[in-house]
Amino acid sequence: MEQIHQNGQTIPMKSQIAPLMPPQTNGKSDGGGSGKRKNDKPHIGSSPKRNRPNNNSKQNGDTPVNTTKNTVALLNELRKNVVYEVESQNGPVHAPVFTMSVVVDGTKYYGKGRSKKIARAEAAAAALRDFVQFKDSTATLALSASDLKNVDFTSDEQLENGTNLQNNTSNTSSNSSCSTIIATIGSNNSDANNSLTLSLQPELIENVQRSLALHSSKTKTLNNGTQNGAELWVQRLESKYQFFFEITKSLAAQAEQGKNVCEKGPVMLLHEIFNDVQFECLASDGPQHSKFKVQATVTNKKFEGTGPSKKAAKNAAAKAALAALCNISYSPLQQTAIAVPKQSSEDGKDVELPQTFADVIGKLVLDKFSEIMKGKEQYARRKVLAGIVMTRESDTSSAQVICATTGTKCVSGEYMSVSGTVVNDCHAEIVARRCLMEFFYQQLRLHSIDNTVDSAKQSIFLKPENGSTKYRLRPEIQFHLYINTAPCGDARVFSPHEADTINGDKHPNRKARGQLRTKVESGEGTIPVKSSDGIQTWDGVLQGARLLTMSCSDKIARWNVLGLQGSLLSSIIEPVYLTSIVLGSLLHPDHMYRAICGRIENAVQGLPPPYKMNKPKLALVTSSEARSQLKPPNFSVNWIIGNEEVEVVNAFTGRPEGGTSTSKTSRLTKQMFFQRYASLIKILPQVEKHEVNDDYSDTKAAVKDYQMAKKELFAAFQREDFGTWLKKPMEQDQFVLLDCNDK
Numbered sequence: 001m002e003q004i005h006q007n008g009q010t011i012p013m014k015s016q017i018a019p020l021m022p023p024q025t026n027g028k029s030d031g032g033g034s035g036k037r038k039n040d041k042p043h044i045g046s047s048p049k050r051n052r053p054n055n056n057s058k059q060n061g062d063t064p065v066n067t068t069k070n071t072v073a074l075l076n077e078l079r080k081n082v083v084y085e086v087e088s089q090n091g092p093v094h095a096p097v098f099t100m101s102v103v104v105d106g107t108k109y110y111g112k113g114r115s116k117k118i119a120r121a122e123a124a125a126a127a128l129r130d131f132v133q134f135k136d137s138t139a140t141l142a143l144s145a146s147d148l149k150n151v152d153f154t155s156d157e158q159l160e161n162g163t164n165l166q167n168n169t170s171n172t173s174s175n176s177s178c179s180t181i182i183a184t185i186g187s188n189n190s191d192a193n194n195s196l197t198l199s200l201q202p203e204l205i206e207n208v209q210r211s212l213a214l215h216s217s218k219t220k221t222l223n224n225g226t227q228n229g230a231e232l233w234v235q236r237l238e239s240k241y242q243f244f245f246e247i248t249k250s251l252a253a254q255a256e257q258g259k260n261v262c263e264k265g266p267v268m269l270l271h272e273i274f275n276d277v278q279f280e281c282l283a284s285d286g287p288q289h290s291k292f293k294v295q296a297t298v299t300n301k302k303f304e305g306t307g308p309s310k311k312a313a314k315n316a317a318a319k320a321a322l323a324a325l326c327n328i329s330y331s332p333l334q335q336t337a338i339a340v341p342k343q344s345s346e347d348g349k350d351v352e353l354p355q356t357f358a359d360v361i362g363k364l365v366l367d368k369f370s371e372i373m374k375g376k377e378q379y380a381r382r383k384v385l386a387g388i389v390m391t392r393e394s395d396t397s398s399a400q401v402i403c404a405t406t407g408t409k410c411v412s413g414e415y416m417s418v419s420g421t422v423v424n425d426c427h428a429e430i431v432a433r434r435c436l437m438e439f440f441y442q443q444l445r446l447h448s449i450d451n452t453v454d455s456a457k458q459s460i461f462l463k464p465e466n467g468s469t470k471y472r473l474r475p476e477i478q479f480h481l482y483i484n485t486a487p488c489g490d491a492r493v494f495s496p497h498e499a500d501t502i503n504g505d506k507h508p509n510r511k512a513r514g515q516l517r518t519k520v521e522s523g524e525g526t527i528p529v530k531s532s533d534g535i536q537t538w539d540g541v542l543q544g545a546r547l548l549t550m551s552c553s554d555k556i557a558r559w560n561v562l563g564l565q566g567s568l569l570s571s572i573i574e575p576v577y578l579t580s581i582v583l584g585s586l587l588h589p590d591h592m593y594r595a596i597c598g599r600i601e602n603a604v605q606g607l608p609p610p611y612k613m614n615k616p617k618l619a620l621v622t623s624s625e626a627r628s629q630l631k632p633p634n635f636s637v638n639w640i641i642g643n644e645e646v647e648v649v650n651a652f653t654g655r656p657e658g659g660t661s662t663s664k665t666s667r668l669t670k671q672m673f674f675q676r677y678a679s680l681i682k683i684l685p686q687v688e689k690h691e692v693n694d695d696y697s698d699t700k701a702a703v704k705d706y707q708m709a710k711k712e713l714f715a716a717f718q719r720e721d722f723g724t725w726l727k728k729p730m731e732q733d734q735f736v737l738l739d740c741n742d743k
Contacts, residue, residue, distance in 0.1 A: 071125040083103065084100050086119075095114065098114075099112050100116060267279075269328070276299065277296065278296070279297075279314055279317065288628060291309075292312070292313040293313060294307075294316070298321050301325070304623075305319070305320055319355075320622045329355050332588065333351070333589050333618060353480075353619035354394075357396060359621050359622055359623075366385070368387065369404045373646075379648050381630075382633065383630065384406060384429075384483070384484060385428055386405050387432060389482065392478070394478075403432050406428050407426035408428070408524060408632040409522075409652065410519055410549045411423065413546065415654055417735075419738065421655075421671045422655055425549050426649060426651040428636070431636055431649075432638075434673075439641060439642070441677075443459045443460045444471065444684060449683050460474055461573060463686055464687070469688050470572060478580075479577075479579055484583070485586050487551070487556055488524075489553030489595065490515065490594065491552075491556075508590065513594065514722050516528070516723035517553070518548040518549060519548065520548070529725075536726065556581070560596055561607070563575030567703050577612075578614065583618075584621055585626070596616065597613065601613050607708075647667060649668075654669075677692070700733070
């Protein structure tokens with residue numbers, strides 16, 4: 001039994017990997033002529049005799065071949081176009097002896113047997129013994145690191161018969177690298193051995209290259225006969241082991257990509273790769289969607305996973321460990337041949353966010369929500385959680401949670417406001433984007449005339465330059481949106497099960513794919529806009545018509561064209577786009593990509609610069625959340641960095657909890673943003689100074705480039721026959737700027 005030492009671990013390996021001899025079919029294995037022929041009919045009622053392998057090779061001193069594969073089949077796998085020929089037939093008629101030959105790499109190998117089938121298998125075994133990891137194999141010995149150091153091509157004795165280069169041919173540890181690679185190639189489950197084989201590939205290449213270099217350096221002083229012999233050995237070495245180099249290149253290419261997807265379960269695979277895996281259940285009293293928390297300890301590193309059951313939490317922890325230590329991903333983006341196109345190779349970016357990075361984003365939002373809800377457990381109940389995390393490039397150590405929000409409802413039609421003092425859409429991801437807009441106002445105030453230069457340096461925005469009048473985001477700043485489930489609408493309606501991602505979207509051209517959808521008032525779910533009533537009117541809603549709001553999938557697609565900043569801020573800053581979207585569950589790559597950008601990427605044209613078609617990266621966290629069957633609450637929670645107060649908004653009324661229907665106004669309403677804009681435009685340097693129109697709709701219409709981009713976006717949906725963007729009644733935006741005391 002050989003042992004391979006890798007990363008401080010001892011891995012036992014079989015010293016010989018050789019094919020199993022085929023069973024005898026025409027006679028006894030002892031070669032006697034008086035035995036009963038196999039084709040004779042057996043006695044009725046007697047059990048058939050078991051076939052026994054031919055042991056002639058063992059008696060002749062050859063190394064037995066021990067594997068479940070037929071020698072002929074294994075040789076055909078390693079060499080193409082193998083041809084067998086009958087050399088002779090000897091012996092009596094009742095006990096013939098066939099001799100067959102096979103030519104492999106220019107060398108003829110022979111095999112004998114009581115039938116052609118046995119002789120063919122013997123010939124294949126003889127060929128395999130010459131180049132597959134045997135103790136007496138000169139080719140295998142030549143690959144040994146310890147033996148190559150002492151090979152002397154000037155010695156005629158070593159080259160005399162071409163069988164013994166060294167006397168220590170019984171040193172089984174010398175050919176461990178070769179045997180490991182042969183074992184991996186001959187295995188039916190080579191995926192599980194890739195990590196082991198890859199670690200030994202450099203040793204194999206180094207050994208062969210050392211042999212070639214030794215030949216080149218010493219043949220200068222050899223006589224002609226010895227030089228020819230040395231060249232012959234090197235040629236045989238190159239030809240017989242050429243397939244090793246090809247396999248090495250392919251495996252190395254797979255390792256460089258770092259996209260190893262395994263069909264085995266994460267816990268099983270983790271135990272196969274590491275011997276020191278330990279799992280520990282840390283908690284079992286969490287919320288329903290993540291009741292259990294399990295910690296996996298691998299090589300003194302700890303990885304956590306959560307889930308509704310211990311099994312799910314254990315799998316999540318194992319996935320996190322595999323992603324961090326082995327770069328093995330169980331993401332739906334890797335498990336299926338999806339129709340998600342890669343981004344241009346010029347920037348070398350991929351449509352998928354690294355798994356470890358995605359897990360950090362999700363954990364930051366979940367931990368922040370748990371932190372802000374301490375002491376407010378009555379509002380910790382939620383069904384959808386969202387948050388936005390800011391990083392500087394891909395450095396997770398600099399990550400900051402900008403906001404954390406919850407919510408699943410929209411305002412009721414009877415509570416619509418003509419003064420812009422209610423929040424119309426309280427879905428978590430929509431509220432998170434409005435919180436980000438408040439953060440933008442905070443950062444722009446750092447550039448105000450009253451602040452110092454040091455304050456401006458702390459801002460995420462850079463001052464206008466090169467004749468521009470708009471601030472722009474620092475190039476290293478990135479924003480990542482986390483949602484614990486797929487956004488409602490086109491991204492979620494066709495993604496009921498993550499397991500279905502393996503086959504991709506079977507019907508991508510159906511008319512229902514990509515349709516604009518609207519949320520339903522006082523309920524959950526979405527309906528296509530084509531089945532709605534068209535233009536919404538104020539009096540129609542007051543008389544009982546349902547107030548419809550565009551789905552979250554459609555709004556995210558809108559952000560990927562117009563940006564996250566909204567129309568008012570577009571007159572001050574350049575568009576700001578999402579870098580990635582991380583989901584906690586229900587990520588179907590085809591449907592998600594289509595919903596957020598894919599359905600209009602070829603239809604959008606003529607966008608005014610610097611607007612563009614943004615394509616954020618996608619990812620699914622390892623600790624996926626289970627489907628919650630609880631009734632969603634009627635409130636929405638929002639928290640923004642820089643304002644530690646947690647605001648709770650009644651989703652039906654669109655106003656903060658605890659007040660009357662008109663006594664309070666949320667900080668995320670249109671009216672509040674209008675007031676911030678009016679005050680900021682007066683104190684912000686290097687922007688076009690102008691009097692703010694008291695009318696909200698007129699102020700938005702004055703931002704020409706934003707309105708042009710929005711018009712092109714709506715036209716793109718219509719060109720693709722996805723429907724018409726449904727707007728709120730126009731009276732909602734026809735309000736004037738109020739003083740703080742008037743709201």
